[in-house]
Amino acid sequence: MAQATAALKEVPGSPAKWPMGDLGRVREIGMIDYLMEMWREHGDVFHMNLGPNKFYFAAHPDDLRKALLNNDKKWIRGKGYERLKTALGESLLTSDGEVWHKRRKLMQPAFTPNAVAQYSRTINRTVAEISARWERLAEKGDPVYIDDEMKRLAMAVIGRIMMNLNLEDEAMRAAADFARVLDFASKPIGMPLFIPTPENQQYKRAYKDLRAFMEELIRNREGSGKEHDDMLNTLIHLKNDEGEGLTMDAIVDELLTLFFAGHETTALALAWSWYVLEKNPEVEDKLYDEVTPVIGDGHAPTLDELHRMPYTLQFFEEVMRLYPPIHIFSRDTVEDVELSGYHVPAGSAVIISPYVTHRHTDFWEDPEEIRPERFEPERVKERHRYAYLPFSQGGHICIGNNLALLEGHIALAMLARKFYLRLVPDFEVKMFPYSTLRFEHGLKMTIHKR
Ligand code: HEM
Known part of the structure; x- marks a missing residue:
C-alpha cells in the first residue's frame, strides 16, 4: 500500500506550526468557520495543525464513502472515541471490528422502522x-428557552422508550446522575479521570450510583418475569443465532449509550427547527397548511396521518442539513489511504464535518437556502448518498435514525399545528460548536397560540 500511495499528491494545509498551530485562529472565529475557511482555501482534502496535533480533513462524499463504508480494515473510530469509552464502555457507539459487528447485528432488529413505530404512542x-x-406558557407570554424545552421533551421520550422512566421528573435521583454522566461524556476534552478534580470526583460518584440503579432495575425485571413494552425489555431478551444474549454490563453500557446518543441530538435538531421556521415564513406557512387538514383538531397523528404530512418530515431533514446536531466526527486510518488523489498516512486522524459537506456546492444548489423539497424521494435518489450525513452513513450509520425522524415528525406536526414561536427582539442566536451543535446563549423565544 505504501508503494501504491507514494505517487500520490501531498495533502495541502495550514503552514501554522507547533506549539499553537491554528488554535489561535480557531479561538478567533470558531471551529465551524475555521473549517469552512480552510475548505474554501484548500479544497476537499487538507491538513490542520491544532496545538501539538496534526489532523486531516475530508469533505468530498466519495472520500467519506471510503472512510465510512464497512471498511474496518483500513479505518477505525480511533482516538476521538477514547473519552466516550470511559463513560459508555465497549458499546455500539465506541467499538469497532468483531465486537461492534456482533452487537450491531444483535440490536439492529429493535430499530427498524416497524420496530420503532410501536413507540409512536409514547x-x-x-x-x-x-x-x-x-x-400555559403562551398565556403567560414570557420568553422561554426553546432549546431547554426540546431537551425536556427528548429526555422524557427517551426515558419512557428505554426504561419506562420519567426522567423529566427532576426530583428523581437517577435523573441528576444521568445528567452528570451524559455531560461528562459529551465534553470533547477534559482532565484524565485519575486526576481527582471536583468534577471528576462528582462524575465517578454519579457513574457508580447510576450503574447500581440500572443494575437493580434490570435484576428486578429479570426476577419479575413480567414483560414491559420498552427497549430495556427488548435488550434483556435479545439472543443471537447461537442463543447468546447481552451480559448485565453490556445492557447497562448500551442503555447509557442510547440515552447519550439519542436525547441531545434529537433535542437540538428540533430546537434548530423552531429557529429556522421563524426565519422562513413561507416555509412556516407551507408546513402549517400541510398539517392543518390532517390534524386540524390538534390530535396526535396516526402513522397513516404522518405519511400524509411528508413536507413536515422533509423540513426536519433539511434543518439537519443546515444544522447537523453532530457537526463533526472522526475516523483514524489503519493503513496508508488515498483521498481525492492525496496520500494520507496510516495512523492519521481524519475529521469529517457534516456541516461542511452539507454545504458542498457540487451537491447542493444555494446551500445556505432552506428548501425542504430537496428531500422529496426522487431528488434524494438522484443525490450522492454521502453528501447528506447527519446520521453518518455506511456500517456505523446511526441506529436510532428512524426513531429520531419519527420523533421529529410527530413533535413538529403536533406543536406547529397549535403554536408559532417568535424570537425575542435583539436576542442573538449563535451556534456553539461543542461535541454537538448547541446554542451559545440558548434559544429564547415566545410561544403564541394559532
Ligand atoms: C437527530 C438525532 C440524531 C442524530 C443527528 C444522530 C447522529 C448520529 C451520528 C452522526 C452517528 C455516527 C457516529 C459515529 O459513527 O461516530 C450516530 C450513531 C449512533 N446513534 Fe445516533 N443520532 C441521533 C439520534 C439517535 C437516537 C434517537 C439513538 C437511539 C435511541 C441513537 C443512537 C445511536 C447509536 C447507538 C449510534 C452508534 C451506531 C453504530 O456505530 O453502530 N442516535 N448517530
Missing part, C-alpha cells in the same frame, strides 16, 4: 404533555 403522549405546558 412520543404522542409526551408531545401532548409539552403542548399542554406550552398552552
Whole structure:
C-alpha cells in the first residue's frame, strides 16, 4: 500500500506550526468557520495543525464513502472515541471490528422502522404533555428557552422508550446522575479521570450510583418475569443465532449509550427547527397548511396521518442539513489511504464535518437556502448518498435514525399545528460548536397560540 500511495499528491494545509498551530485562529472565529475557511482555501482534502496535533480533513462524499463504508480494515473510530469509552464502555457507539459487528447485528432488529413505530404512542403522549405546558406558557407570554424545552421533551421520550422512566421528573435521583454522566461524556476534552478534580470526583460518584440503579432495575425485571413494552425489555431478551444474549454490563453500557446518543441530538435538531421556521415564513406557512387538514383538531397523528404530512418530515431533514446536531466526527486510518488523489498516512486522524459537506456546492444548489423539497424521494435518489450525513452513513450509520425522524415528525406536526414561536427582539442566536451543535446563549423565544 505504501508503494501504491507514494505517487500520490501531498495533502495541502495550514503552514501554522507547533506549539499553537491554528488554535489561535480557531479561538478567533470558531471551529465551524475555521473549517469552512480552510475548505474554501484548500479544497476537499487538507491538513490542520491544532496545538501539538496534526489532523486531516475530508469533505468530498466519495472520500467519506471510503472512510465510512464497512471498511474496518483500513479505518477505525480511533482516538476521538477514547473519552466516550470511559463513560459508555465497549458499546455500539465506541467499538469497532468483531465486537461492534456482533452487537450491531444483535440490536439492529429493535430499530427498524416497524420496530420503532410501536413507540409512536409514547412520543404522542409526551408531545401532548409539552403542548399542554406550552398552552400555559403562551398565556403567560414570557420568553422561554426553546432549546431547554426540546431537551425536556427528548429526555422524557427517551426515558419512557428505554426504561419506562420519567426522567423529566427532576426530583428523581437517577435523573441528576444521568445528567452528570451524559455531560461528562459529551465534553470533547477534559482532565484524565485519575486526576481527582471536583468534577471528576462528582462524575465517578454519579457513574457508580447510576450503574447500581440500572443494575437493580434490570435484576428486578429479570426476577419479575413480567414483560414491559420498552427497549430495556427488548435488550434483556435479545439472543443471537447461537442463543447468546447481552451480559448485565453490556445492557447497562448500551442503555447509557442510547440515552447519550439519542436525547441531545434529537433535542437540538428540533430546537434548530423552531429557529429556522421563524426565519422562513413561507416555509412556516407551507408546513402549517400541510398539517392543518390532517390534524386540524390538534390530535396526535396516526402513522397513516404522518405519511400524509411528508413536507413536515422533509423540513426536519433539511434543518439537519443546515444544522447537523453532530457537526463533526472522526475516523483514524489503519493503513496508508488515498483521498481525492492525496496520500494520507496510516495512523492519521481524519475529521469529517457534516456541516461542511452539507454545504458542498457540487451537491447542493444555494446551500445556505432552506428548501425542504430537496428531500422529496426522487431528488434524494438522484443525490450522492454521502453528501447528506447527519446520521453518518455506511456500517456505523446511526441506529436510532428512524426513531429520531419519527420523533421529529410527530413533535413538529403536533406543536406547529397549535403554536408559532417568535424570537425575542435583539436576542442573538449563535451556534456553539461543542461535541454537538448547541446554542451559545440558548434559544429564547415566545410561544403564541394559532
Ligand atoms: C437527530 C438525532 C440524531 C442524530 C443527528 C444522530 C447522529 C448520529 C451520528 C452522526 C452517528 C455516527 C457516529 C459515529 O459513527 O461516530 C450516530 C450513531 C449512533 N446513534 Fe445516533 N443520532 C441521533 C439520534 C439517535 C437516537 C434517537 C439513538 C437511539 C435511541 C441513537 C443512537 C445511536 C447509536 C447507538 C449510534 C452508534 C451506531 C453504530 O456505530 O453502530 N442516535 N448517530
